[in-house]
Amino acid sequence: MINSLEGRFFQAFIALLEEKSFSRAGERLGYVQSTVTTHIQQLEKICGQKLFHRFPRGVEPTEAGKVFSKYAYQYVHLSESLKESMNDMNQPCGTINIRLQESFFLTRMLPFVQEYTRNFPSVNLRVEQGAHQDILKSVLDYALDFGIVPQNPERHDILFYPIMEETIVFVASEDLVRKVESVGAQILNDEVFISNGTSCLYHTTAVDVLKNEGIVVKDALELSSLEMIKELVCCGKGFALVPKIAIKNELKMGRLKILPFTSKISFTHGLIVHKNRERSFTAESFQSELLKYFKEY
Structure with missing residues (x-):
């Protein structure tokens, strides 16, 4: 053959x-x-x-x-x-394929991509959006050089390099939060939970946390865009679980409020790579630059 x-x-x-x-x-x-x-x-x-x-x-x-x-x-x-x-034995060049969640790219990764692209113009940095399981599968299938996921997969064939802890919060419109504070969280049983989909780690985590609060997700809406999720929640069309940093401006303007749950939720985002993948000089250099950037973040 x-x-x-x-x-x-x-x-x-x-x-x-x-x-x-x-x-x-x-x-x-x-x-x-x-x-x-x-x-x-x-x-x-x-x-x-x-x-x-x-x-x-x-x-x-x-x-x-x-x-x-x-x-x-x-x-x-x-x-x-x-x-x-x-x-070139000393100058990074070629293509790096990396996939991560949209929210992490928009709130954390974009400045690094801009800086890395300026410093290493010969590297074609191909950045893609994906959900946790999709990213993990693509790394396991050797389709990606790297992935960034919100939780350690804890697999023997995956190397995980922690880069940042992220606080995640439930958010809703000011009107809905006011109702929860006056009537109780049970009214959320009749509200739409908006997420990136059932394969998203945020979604599965939210379901578990809500269950502990006595809330069952009966009606869920799946959207691929973080901005769409935020805008719908701002309009009072439901509630969502999102990174706190992603709603900084909306909180400041009063368009969104954090729902008063007692559970603190956080994820440790990290870089993943297949343990058996042969990494090129460019890939090794990229990994070093990324870990250094977030260490100083």
């Missing part, structure tokens, strides 16, 4: 996996669509397995494709590491 595999096949596979479209994968690689199709067909012939389901709306990996993706990412990563090492 190894004599038949070519690097461009792996690049076409990853582009199609991420873009979910032959035409978009071709645009990304600078190929015509038929070239991507040919590369995938050749891969499937070499592997003896169908790697993608073709649907009218796009493509999705088969079970064989999901298995193959792990090795495709490792191949491309190794190739990039080799290129970096040969091009």
Whole structure:
């Protein structure tokens, strides 16, 4: 098999996996669509397995494709590491793939990204948004160089580097908080809980805390954007669990209030990387710069 595999096949596979479209994968690689199709067909012939389901709306990996993706990412990563090492032994260059929650990026990570980009212009820092379990899975599948998650996964195959403790609070509009203070927290049984979704660690933590307060989440609304969550809560359309720093301005302006729960909630965000991932000089440098930045934060 190894004599038949070519690097461009792996690049076409990853582009199609991420873009979910032959035409978009071709645009990304600078190929015509038929070239991507040919590369995938050749891969499937070499592997003896169908790697993608073709649907009218796009493509999705088969079970064989999901298995193959792990090795495709490792191949491309190794190739990039080799290129970096040969091009320049002392200057970071190439691509770093990192995924984290939107709230952490907006409130903590953005200044670091701006500073790092200025200091290391030869590094393509590819930052993506994701939920806790999604980030962990992608690191385990070698699809990412790094992830930032709000809690130590405590896995033997994951290295966790703590970077910051974050205070999380329940928030609601001033009117709803006033009702809770006068009537009691039980009225929240009839309110909508707004979160990033059931796969989000904030959501599962909130459900547990509310349960201890005698509140059952009956109606939940899933939104991908922190800003949308805050605006809906400000309008009195429900309540949410968010990082305290993310609502600093809203608290100051009186648009949001912290719900009076006795439980203090905090998470320790940290950088995660696969224990067996071979880190390039650029990846090692990035990790060092990030940990140094948050140590001085």
